[in-house]
Amino acid sequence: MLTKRELMVLNEIIRSYTETGQPVGSKSLQTTLPMHVSSATIRNDMAALENAGLIMKTHSSSGRVPSAAGYRYYLDHMLTPARVPEADLQTIQKSFGDDNYHRIDDIVEQSARILSNLTSYTAITLGPEVSALTLEGFRIVPLGGRQVMAIIVSSDGSVQNQVFTLPDGVKGEDVESAIRIVNDQLVGMSLPEVAQHLQTDVPAMLMRHLTTPDGFLNMFGDVLKQAVTERFYVGGRLNLMDYFDADNIGELKDVMRIIDHSDELNRLLSADEQNPISVRLGSELSDESLKNLSVITARYAVGEHGQGTIALIGPTSMPYSKMIGLLDAFRGELAKRLMDYYNHMQ
Amino acid sequence: MLTKRELMVLNEIIRSYTETGQPVGSKSLQTTLPMHVSSATIRNDMAALENAGLIMKTHSSSGRVPSAAGYRYYLDHMLTPARVPEADLQTIQKSFGDDNYHRIDDIVEQSARILSNLTSYTAITLGPEVSALTLEGFRIVPLGGRQVMAIIVSSDGSVQNQVFTLPDGVKGEDVESAIRIVNDQLVGMSLPEVAQHLQTDVPAMLMRHLTTPDGFLNMFGDVLKQAVTERFYVGGRLNLMDYFDADNIGELKDVMRIIDHSDELNRLLSADEQNPISVRLGSELSDESLKNLSVITARYAVGEHGQGTIALIGPTSMPYSKMIGLLDAFRGELAKRLMDYYNHMQ
């Protein structure tokens, strides 16, 4: 069991290391700790903390830096979210502006920008999850020539579209029939259900009612796939570059690659669903290239429209208290903005 | 005036420096030059070249590296494009595949990927220029609730769309009228012309025929703006990281920022229209951060559909001969692919 003073030492080591990036020695702790004890006493405490695996040396006679376990202990037992400065709240408000956003995703994308500007880290945002959506409508719009646009409208008002070139000899009434079949049979189902039906009974249905069923299945399938694909927005990609030095350019590249691949991002952000805000240290993740980073993930809820995710990626030595406070405030603000959008849309 | 042997020395310095990245000395030139002369003779030639400003030393007793003027001279007077290896041609073919691309931009985007993979540099591609396009059609599709999608079709079959929420109290017949006005009055004009009219007589026209004209002008204007915006595709962004070292991370960031801003890219790629393929050295550009890079720009023509641009960004010490040969072959292939798309579409 750790003594009260040992905890204070740990806390101060984390604070100082976050601020300066330098290992922290007993002498400097003496001046920054709130009580007065000799440096020898602090050294004893530090030895205890090191024994407990919470701090470590970079070499045999160096000051101490927090270990992964140290951060974890801090995060789980000691951290309290900081109040968000009034200025930051105002910046958020102002950055959202009172634009009429055309699409939900515009708001979500803007969120990534705001968060990265505010923190100087990399922000990732994700709209309300798509699995909760149902199919609201399907349109096929002739564009001229043999081109048409297929459009899917989901229950939250989000829209996906894709342009297709119809195969030779497709008749107009077939297009009408295809639209009718989808709207009659599939509207109201959840998008995953629709995808299911696309595999099973829809092909037969199309065969029965259309003289030239070719292409319609793919057409609808393609747009549907777009609609069920989670879209990640990344803000402040380049901020990552501040946390790698010359010999680690390879790792930086790896991380950038992860950031640019939504399936990898998905893995990265799939935090435990219990906590609304959770922190994962890079050393707890499988990727070697993330070892000096960590990820703070926050979930936000937009009434019956489901939950979404926002996240920050920054160095493991991050001012967690401040960042968690900020994310907490931001998720509230984002939820409010999205609610406004939904209300305004109907 | 430079002697024949001096030119050969210059050529060999550029070749060797491109290959090794090391300054080139008189001894090593002795072994790689095709004729046999003593190193002292080569030193004399090098002194002449340095006098002419074509090569320079990194320090007083170092070998020589090409200067900006040296590269420029090489590019303007000595370079001949290399034949493209059969393997590369096949890679291009295979990478395009025989997919049915939905949109022109999909082909253009894929081009950026192919080029960056093939060269390990950063590739930028740009579709056929939009100013040649005319307006082919305008659609407004009701999506449910007060939401509609506005769609512009251009003469090349490219499509832009945007979702809007109609203001309260807009009547269905007004939507019909708006569609009719645009299609009757504006179709067939070039997109810039349409933009012009949007400023002048269209507002009055809408006022005359609609009971609730609010919003329609913006709606059409927004989508039109999308349609006349050049879209840049970038492949191999991360390859840029190979050409900056630890102390230049700042510059790397600057370059990345340029790459991500289409207006800056536009400036970067606005090569002289004379040459189908032109090279600009970073030192000839205004940005300090580009000083060690250069940009090869190639134009491609797709029949009456206008011209487009592809470009490579890489280190100033690039194998220009090879790259120019490759770009030349690629622009032909891309033009062919786009032609196929247009023909297949109609």
Added chain:
DNA sequence: GTTAGCACTTATGGATAATGAGTGCTAAAA
């Protein structure tokens, strides 16, 4: 015009030493 020879310059890399921040341990003080 070309070449051999030579003095000179500079980057690079290793060895050595001084400096300083920090540690652990011991024994005395509280």
Added chain:
DNA sequence: TTTTAGCACTCATTATCCATAAGTGCTAAC
């Protein structure tokens, strides 16, 4: 039992010196 002063020890960092190697310019001979 806890805290503290004192001290020997460790290691990264930095500077200095030195040898080496690659390269140059110049001069005089070919």
